[in-house]
Amino acid sequence: MPDHDRHHDHDAPTHAHHHGSVAHEPSANWKHDYDEAYRAAEPNPGRQVVPIELETSECDWEFVPGKTTRAWAFNRCVPGPTIEAHVGDVLQIRLKNRLPEPTAVHWHGLRLPAAMDGTEMVQRPIPPEGLFLYRFKLLDAGTFWYHPHVNETVQLERGLYGPIIVRGPEEPRFDAERVFVLDDVKLGKDGQVKPPGGWMEQHSGRQGGTRLVNGREEPEITIAAGQIERWRIVNASSARSVRLSIGGAPFRVIGTGGGLIERPVTKTDWLIVAANRADLAVGPFEEGQVLRLQSVSKEGGKRGDLYATIRVGPARPSRAALPDVLRRIEPLAAGAAVPTREVHFGWKPGMKHGGHFLVNEEAHHRDKPVCVGELQIWDVINDTLMDHPFHLHGFFFQVVDINGDTPEFLSWEDTMNIPPKGRIRIAWMPDDRPGEWMYHCHILEHHAAGMMAHFEIVR
Numbered sequence: 001m002p003d004h005d006r007h008h009d010h011d012a013p014t015h016a017h018h019h020g021s022v023a024h025e026p027s028a029n030w031k032h033d034y035d036e037a038y039r040a041a042e043p044n045p046g047r048q049v050v051p052i053e054l055e056t057s058e059c060d061w062e063f064v065p066g067k068t069t070r071a072w073a074f075n076r077c078v079p080g081p082t083i084e085a086h087v088g089d090v091l092q093i094r095l096k097n098r099l100p101e102p103t104a105v106h107w108h109g110l111r112l113p114a115a116m117d118g119t120e121m122v123q124r125p126i127p128p129e130g131l132f133l134y135r136f137k138l139l140d141a142g143t144f145w146y147h148p149h150v151n152e153t154v155q156l157e158r159g160l161y162g163p164i165i166v167r168g169p170e171e172p173r174f175d176a177e178r179v180f181v182l183d184d185v186k187l188g189k190d191g192q193v194k195p196p197g198g199w200m201e202q203h204s205g206r207q208g209g210t211r212l213v214n215g216r217e218e219p220e221i222t223i224a225a226g227q228i229e230r231w232r233i234v235n236a237s238s239a240r241s242v243r244l245s246i247g248g249a250p251f252r253v254i255g256t257g258g259g260l261i262e263r264p265v266t267k268t269d270w271l272i273v274a275a276n277r278a279d280l281a282v283g284p285f286e287e288g289q290v291l292r293l294q295s296v297s298k299e300g301g302k303r304g305d306l307y308a309t310i311r312v313g314p315a316r317p318s319r320a321a322l323p324d325v326l327r328r329i330e331p332l333a334a335g336a337a338v339p340t341r342e343v344h345f346g347w348k349p350g351m352k353h354g355g356h357f358l359v360n361e362e363a364h365h366r367d368k369p370v371c372v373g374e375l376q377i378w379d380v381i382n383d384t385l386m387d388h389p390f391h392l393h394g395f396f397f398q399v400v401d402i403n404g405d406t407p408e409f410l411s412w413e414d415t416m417n418i419p420p421k422g423r424i425r426i427a428w429m430p431d432d433r434p435g436e437w438m439y440h441c442h443i444l445e446h447h448a449a450g451m452m453a454h455f456e457i458v459r
């Protein structure tokens with residue numbers, strides 16, 4: 001493919017100024033890195049290249065049945081199409097931007113080369129009518145998602161996001177599988193998405209009054225009695241944490257952001273912070289049951305905001321088989337590990353952007369480089385009184401401890417809540433994918449205001 005077909009003219013002006021964020025330029029050799037990553041992406045033996053066509057555009061969408069809203073969407077759907085593939089496949093995504101403003105897409109949770117990460121550090125935003133090709137190999141099974149990494153408080157809120165499912169060679173067997181993308185949208189009386197709000201919204205993060213499951217307000221879902229389903233949940237909200245409950249009925253958590261956990265864990269509610277995912281084994285239920293898929297305010301909470309109504313229909317036979325051991329995860333670090341870095345998430349009063357949202361005392365922080373192959377043990381410290389979902393691009397980490405306590409189970413994560421005035425210790429290994437990476441709070445308003453850091457991974 002000729003070079004100019006792969007990405008738009010790189011001499012086009014950049015549009016990195018959004019909501020007070022500072023302008024970032026990709027490094028001088030981004031095009032070279034991009035071409036190299038593009039060429040290097042070859043499927044594993046027996047696997048394939050999966051071609052995906054995505055188009056961002058404005059379109060009419062009924063978040064609320066019967067009410068038309070001007071949304072922004074991938075392929076005119078909220079959420080965008082579910083991208084499904086296997087470990088070892090190569091995704092080749094042709095992205096056409098038909099929005100009235102620039103965009104670029106981040107593949108949240110995927111371990112891909114830096115050049116394909118979709119941030120302003122590794123590519124120029126794609127101008128209106130521009131085209132960009134992303135191409136990378138899928139290394140891990142799990143539930144991931146894609147969303148723009150430009151003007152996020154507007155682009156995601158209006159509906160630009162979609163799920164990614166990557167299947168491994170061995171997956172537990174279920175009677176059915178569903179993807180539920182949760183969101184909330186702030187609609188005005190005219191039924192249109194409200195423009196970004198003032199100080200308070202920027203401070204607390206935007207929470208809309210219309211709760212969505214797969215782009216619809218409070219849908220009804222039918223499940224067969226006697227069956228066990230795999231539900232892949234993605235929280236695509238701008239800011240809202242969802243402690244999910246299925247009418248208080250027990251379910252089993254089988255996976256988190258970085259794929260399956262070691263063993264199923266039985267819960268009656270489960271916290272999914274903004275940008276995080278959870279895989280649940282749900283059921284069996286009895287015919288005639290009606291359950292509220294809802295968020296509850298605290299562990300063991302009874303009633304909360306409705307997301308969907310689940311109706312249990314006539315029984316069907318089950319062939320689900322959920323093993324006791326789902327996966328083996330080797331711990332990267334012992335509890336006594338010595339931290340290699342401290343990262344402080346902070347806030348200071350200020351008139352603009354809901355105050356100053358900082359990493360290590362600085363908005364849009366530049367953090368020290370990290371070396372390939374050197375184990376990273378980071379203490380991520382929340383100096384504020386709010387929750388901040390910490391997201392690391394491109395690499396999975398393990399949580400060593402939260403506020404000094406060992407987590408309930410070992411898992412791979414890319415997004416983890418840091419409780420108010422709390423601290424998480426994480427361990428991660430930079431494998432050989434040098435380049436510009438970042439971490440940030442995934443409350444979109446906080447990220448835009450500067451609660452983020454860039455850093456380089458070097459060989």
Ligand code: C2O
Pocket residue numbers: 106108147149275391393440442
């Ligand atoms: Cu899901 Cu930098 O983001």
Ligand code: CU
Pocket residue numbers: 387388389441442443446447451
């Ligand atoms: Cu935050």
